[in-house]
Amino acid sequence: MAYDVKVDVSPIYELLSSFMIYTTRKWINNLDVGREWIQDIQQSLSEDARQAFAEAADYPFSDYDLLYALALERDAAADISRFLQNLAHGNASDLLAQVNLYIPSATLEDMKRMQTDYAPLLHIWQQNYFSSIEEPYSVMLEEDALEKQGLLEKMDHEPLIELASGGLVLEQELPVQHIILVPSIHFRPVNTYCFYENALLIQYPIDIPEVDEDEPPICLLRLTQALSKPERLHLLRYLANEPKSMQELIRDTNESRAQLQHELMILRSAGLLRVHLPDRTTEKFSIRPDGVSELQMFLESYIRI
Structure with missing residues (x-):
């Protein structure tokens, strides 16, 4: 099946990914950040915040599909502050209209839950963790996205997707029309993907520069x-x-x-x-x-x- 491919980059994706990894511990044993990263962040949070994140670990994992859909439909000029502001105080019906483009089964109750349950936690996450790394990580993500965008103009879609993701192969019969490639640092070295209505979001890992050239990469x-x-x-x-x-x-x-x-x-x-x-x-x-x-x-x- 023919599909179009685009590369999308925003620190909003990285905010959501790091938040998801910390909250759910998903794939943590296979990620470079590792359990020491979890422990370091635990020590930086207040007891109330730790308790709130612990409760969020029991929320449906499919909720993150909704959050990523909102990131996909963000305003082109939206930074993290504006994204979180819109999530917390935006009109729930407007948010639902954005999400329904990707998840037709999403409901108004889902959006209200995003606002009451996730918006406050994401604000804490931004303040206590992500704001300190946002600038250097954004630079690395944007540089890689520019590189992949350049390759997109020179390579066929299938080999580019496999190259970027480190092994993801989309078969011809896959029923999607749009592929969105998003670089990710916290997910390294794992590639993750999410199917939406007629679309597939692929987060592919990029490595951060080695600190010591004498150590094995x-x-x-x-x-x-x-x-x-x-x-x-x-x-x-x-x-x-x-x-x-x-x-x-x-x-x-x-x-x-x-x-x-x-x-x-x-x-x-x-x-x-x-x-x-x-x-x-x-x-x-x-x-x-x-x-x-x-x-x-x-x-x-x-x-x-």
């Missing part, structure tokens, strides 16, 4: 750690010929779904897997040849062969 460490267990090498060998679904993996490896999801996430985070999306509900996995090539490249670069 994080991309090399991800690769070597991912390959440190025989079980993962077995998986890569199994996935070398053609894409396999989770059901096929469970059937052929005799591993549990939970264990396979854990191992696949580690391989995926290292850039060693392609994730194929044939439809809105199915993922298939195959080896990513570029990831194997990158291992040699990063290793030779570090040891200076």
Whole structure:
């Protein structure tokens, strides 16, 4: 299916992503920020704030789809302050009209809940955490978005999406018309995606500059750690010929779904897997040849062969 692709960048996405990671602890064991990041932030928050965030961990995870939809429909000139102001005090019916472009099933009650439950917490998050990193992170995000926009004018859409996301492959039959690529720092090294009505939002990870050039780069460490267990090498060998679904993996490896999801996430985070999306509900996995090539490249670069 033909679709258009655009690159979108705003610190609003990064605000929402960092807030989501902290609040839900989603993928935290596979993210570079890690649990130490959680602990550091815990210490900077008041007891009341910590309690409020703890309660928000039980909110529906699908709520974040609504928040990202509002970010997609933000005013072109909106900064974080204006976005949060609109979320907290804007007309709920107007907010619903924006979200319904992406999620037709969203209701007015959903929008009122966004205003009462999420707007105050996002304001605390901005004040206590994100404001201190907003400027340098915005620069890195904008630089990467400009680079990807330039590539978009030179490359076909499919290889660009796979390159940016580190392995996400959109099959021809995928029923979407619009692809939105958004660079993300807090989600590194994981790519995440969200299906909307006729659209797919992909947040792809970008690395921050290495502080010490004498230390092994994080991309090399991800690769070597991912390959440190025989079980993962077995998986890569199994996935070398053609894409396999989770059901096929469970059937052929005799591993549990939970264990396979854990191992696949580690391989995926290292850039060693392609994730194929044939439809809105199915993922298939195959080896990513570029990831194997990158291992040699990063290793030779570090040891200076």
